[in-house]
Every structure is written in C-alpha cells, then in structure tokens.
Amino acid sequence: MAAGGKRPTTVVGESTLLKIKDLDILFRKKDRSDAAVSGLELDIRPGETFGLAGESGCGKSITALSIMGLLPDAARATGEILFRMPETGEVIDLLSLDEAALRSLRGKEIGMVFQEPMTSLNPVFTIGYQIAEVLTTHEGLSKRAATERAVELLRLVRIPSPGQRIKDYPHQLSGGMRQRVMIAMAVACNPSLLIADEPTTALDVTIQAEILNLLHDVKEERGMSVLLITHDLAIISENAERVAVMYAGRIVETAPVERLFQWPAHPYTLGLIQSLPVSREIKLKPIPGSVPAPDELPPGCKFSTRCTYRTTACDIEEPALRLIEEDHRVRCIRAEEIGRQV
Amino acid sequence: MELLRTEDLRKYYAIKTGVFGKAKTLKALDGVSISVDPDRVFAVVGESGCGKSTLARLILRLSRPTAGRVFFKGNDILTINGRGLKDFRKSVQVVFQDPYASLNPRMTVFSILAEPLVIHGLARKKDLRGRVAELLETVGLKPEHMNRYPHEFSGGQRQRICIARALSLSPELIVADEPLSSLDVSIQAQILNLLGDLKREKRLSFVFISHDLNVVNYFADTVAVMYLGRIVEEAEAEQVFEDPRHPYTEMLLDAIPRVRVSSEKAVPKKRSTPAQPATEAPAQGCLFHPRCHRRTSLCTRETPELKDIGGRKVACLLY
Secondary structure, eight states: OOOOSOOOOSOOOTTOSEEEEEEEEEEEOSSOEEEEEEEEEEEEOTTOEEEEEOOTTSSHHHHHHHHHTOOOTTEEEEEEEEEEOTTTOOEEEGGGOOHHHHHHHBTTTEEEEOSOHHHHSOTTSOHHHHHHHHHHHHTOOOHHHHHHHHHHHHHHTTOSSHHHHTTOOGGGSOHHHHHHHHHHHHHTTOOSEEEEESTTTTSOHHHHHHHHHHHHHHHHHHTOEEEEEESOHHHHHHHOSEEEEEETTEEEEEEEHHHHHHSOOSHHHHHHHHTSOOOTTSOOOOOSSOOOOGGGOOSSOTTGGGOTTOOHHHHHSOOOOEEEETTEEEOOTTHHHHOOOO | OOSEEEEEEEEEEEEEOSSSOOEEEEEEEEEEOOEEOTTOEEEEEOOTTSSHHHHHHHHTTSSOOSEEEEEETTEETTTOOTHHHHHHHHHEEEEOSOTTTTSOTTSOHHHHHHHHHHHTTOSOGGGHHHHHHHHHHHTTOOGGGGGSOGGGSOHHHHHHHHHHHHHTTOOSEEEEESTTTTSOHHHHHHHHHHHHHHHHHHTOEEEEEESOHHHHHHHOSEEEEEETTEEEEEEEHHHHHHSOOSHHHHHHHHHSOOOOOSOOOSOOOOOOOOOOOSSSOOSSSOTTGGGOTTOOGGGGTOOOOOEEOSSSEEOOTTO
16 A cells, blocks of 8 residues: 555554554644643554543543544644554554545554444445445445445344345444444454444443454454453453553553553552442442543643642652553552552 | 332333334333332333333323322322422432433522522521532532532532432432433442432432442342333342342343453453344243243243242243
C-alpha cells in the first residue's frame, strides 16, 4: 500500500502491532482548548486483547477514534500512532495519513465495533448488502462473491439461518443480533486490529456474555488483536490479557490483567476495584468526589483532588508513568506503598 | 405487618404489526404477586423487557393494571382518592434511572426540594430553608448548593438531589427503578453506600429494580427474578446468589462478568446458551423453555406455577 505519510522516527519492535507515543488530543473551544488526552503511550501486541478501562469522559473513546482517523473537526491529535502493516511489515504513522490512505485502511486493516449497533448500521439497506459492501470496496470482490462471503461471515458470528438473514433490515434484528452483524462487518476483511468500544454496554447480561464469547472465538480463529474499551472492570478482567486504566485523559496504570487486579498500585485503580460490589460482607469504599471539569484539573497529579494518599509533592509536579515491575507502569509517586494484595 | 402487597398483577398492551396486521397482546406483566415487609429491600431483577419497570409503575399508581390489585398498608391503592391518595403519595416515593430527565431544569434545588414540603404542608415558610439544608446534608451535598440549578451538578450529585426529594416527605417505601445504571462505578458505589445508610437510619423499605446482579447481591434482602412478565424465582438474596434453583437464575448468574483475582488465563467462561431473543413468549409451555438447557418434553407443554419449595419460590417443572 502507498502509505503516503512521513516515515516514523520511533523504532517499533517486531512484537508490536500498534504503538501510541506521546498522544495529545486537544479540543478547540471558543476561548480555550481542552486536552481530552495527554501524553498517552501504549502498545498492542499481535494476537492479544488489550483492555482500556476508565469512567465516562476519561478519553478512552476519543483515543479509539484517533486511531481510526475519525476525530471530530474540533479535535486535533499530535504525537505518533504507529501501525505495523501485516503484509509488508512496514510501519506507518496513522496520524500523518491523508483521508484517502485512511479510508483504505479503515475496515480493512483496522475494524471497529461501536456501542450502539442500531446507529452504526444503515437502516435503509439489508445487512447482507452492508456486509458485502465492505468486501466489494476493500477486496474488489464481485457482488455475487461478496454476498456469498457475507453469508459465511454471518455463520461465523453464529447467526442462525444466515442465508435468510442477509435479506433482513437492521430493525428486524434484536440488539444482540445487530451487534453480531457489526462484528461480521468489522472482521470481513480480516483486519489485524479490531477496536471494540463498549461493544456490550447496550446489551442484557446474557447477551453480553454471548457477544464477548463470540469476540474471543473470532479473535482466536483469525489471529487478530483486539482493543477492548469498556468502563466495566469485570469485563476487562475476564477478557483482556493486558490493561491500561485511564483518568482525566491520562493512563494512570498499565499492567498484565492478573497483576493489575491482584496488585493495583495507583490509588485510582485501587478505588475502582474497591467500588465494585462483590459480596455483602465487603463494604464498598467509593472514591470521594467526582472527576473535575477539564479546565479545573489540579496542577501536579490530576487525581490528587480525590486521592486519599495525597502528599504536598503531588501538587507540585505531575508524576510520570514509571515502571515498578516488569510490564507494570504506574503514574503515582507512592505506587510502591500503595501496591498491595487486594 | 406487611407494607406492600400486589395480587396477581397484570398489564397487557395491544400491539399492531403493520398497517393491516392483527392486533396482538403483549403481556408486559402476567400475574405478579409480591409482598414487601417494613425495613426490607425487595429487589426485582431481570433483563430488558421482563416487566420490572412496569411493575414499578403499577406499584406507584403511575399506570393502571389490566387486572390485579395493589395494597399499601392494607389499602387498595387503585380505589383510594382525595386524602387517602395524598397520603399514599407521601408514603411512597420514587427514584428514577435518569437523574437528568427527572429534575426540572428551570427550578433551583431549593424549589425542587421545598415543593413537596409545601404541597403536603409539612413545613412553615420560614422553616423551609432549614429543612432543605438538612435534606442536602443527609444526601451528602452542601446547603449552599440549594440556589443552583440541576445543570450545575454532575450525574451523581443529581441522583443525590433526586434521593433528597424522595426523602423530603419521610416516606416509608422508596421505589427505585435502576437508580445506579446511569452512573460511573466510583459514583455508583457512593450512591449505593448512601442508600444503605439511609435504609439503616430511617428504617426505609425499598422496591429496588435493577439489572445489575452484583449491586442487588450487595443491597437486597429479598430477590425476585423476572422473565417475560412473570416471577420465576423468589428467595432471600443469599439463597438466590449462592444456590440458584431456576435455570434462568443460573444462566443470569453465570453470565455476570466478575473480577478475577486468581492467576488463571484469560479465557471467558464457556456458556452453552442458544442465541435466542427473549422478547417473544413461546405459544405454550414454560416461557423460558426455548433458552433452557435443562428442558424436558414436559416443559414445552405445561406452564409451571410459582411454587413454595422449602422457604423459597420457584416456577420450574423440575421442582
């Protein structure tokens, strides 16, 4: 593929599919600009499920949109989003691509599943047509061949009698079925990365379990990487291999999933885990207060206003995301003290 | 004495499919009888469309049942009016899911919280500010917040205002319909703790509608599991969560994602549930049989009743 963009300066290892470096996303407002994401760094390895967790407004969805080049007009991203092209091994910076180059990448090398399947599907076309369209656009298949593949894809996402279902319109399907169709579309061209942004949030718990199972199986079968974005730590715990927790546009902690839940070392992660009701015997310890507005964030550590471990040093300088253990990084000066068995 | 009782409550809607389609009956609620004692949290759980919010609306007399009755402290709430209805409205309060939609954007917090006190003649004009300040403190907000408008608050704070409004009349029962669903985890825990404290201090009862089983396990005393308009299992919370009997309850519990602290590998649980939408009731037999992995041929023919089995109720032909 003619990538077009400038050559990245950062070296990306063989074991990395996507590497985000120094990502800042700014939203222009009338009189100021707000940082939605600040200094974000993460890397996704081939074949893994990487969980991105955090509460509403923490910047997780906007990060996903920046990978896809789908940021709204008012937003501007700087930094590097490096993606390894699976066939050539060439590394390209997604932020430097023009719209045409991004178009040929979206849906082909990087697939995406959103939260609300009804608004992501076009109500006036059959689902068969919409899946086939991906294949005629990116793979140059004939209409007939594309329709055949669409039936296969519906079978892959376990939709019963797929031959009939391709003639259905989105409104004829239940929420869970629509999300299956979205997954079928997203994986139609065998992407190497699937971004799933709150894929089960609109669904009932039993349907959620089915969709997560399906995502897992499709990922294994196709050898994709998955970036799983969710506010639900339990979903991350059951489905991801590595995880990053975001707060106020920053990654505050990242670790392999077992490590994070056994040994959370950032006060925010610890607070989130202690906010989950697990049994009536364990009293909840909520995080006090709420997330400040973007223009009211404190200097120094952004979590300090809600933190029970705050010291005077926390107000002076924002802590760096530093390594405290193999593959475990924390943005807190007291991580070693806080990190403990929960 | 029991606080609230419903008897064989039904709510049917006529739905038409297409312009010339035949009218069908949707049984949103199909024979639900519950009993809530004072100082208890009665939780109703189930997936969307199971009828749990319809039940809440009928208990609140926000809509009329097709059949069946609702008793509050022994009085049939469908026949009361005037003084009796006003007393009922005072004793039974509600907290809805969406704190954005349930507060009037043009009223200050003071007027939102003072209005019920004025309507029910519970405070003199000069005492109103003091009472509102007290209410705000009870729910963890500052008295100086009373002159602000709802848009100046976050979702969690708005839900606190909704709770303060519900508390203003010192009710005996609060019907809470998914009060935590629109909130973030850390805020959810704050509100859940607040509800727990209020229950203890004010000896309140709750009808607590939720789809989040982890929250229900934490807060509820009694749990009723609903499926397509009927209760399929009802028992003490510990019994439901530790020893579920109905296959649907088992399926729900199995499907909740849980935080794994052991070092087992990240493989989601294998669940063998057929991909069946749960919105349409089968023509006959047990409502759950199309999705049930323990069904027998009997289940496709006979409809199970909710039966007492050793201190708990289950509607399943296996028992």
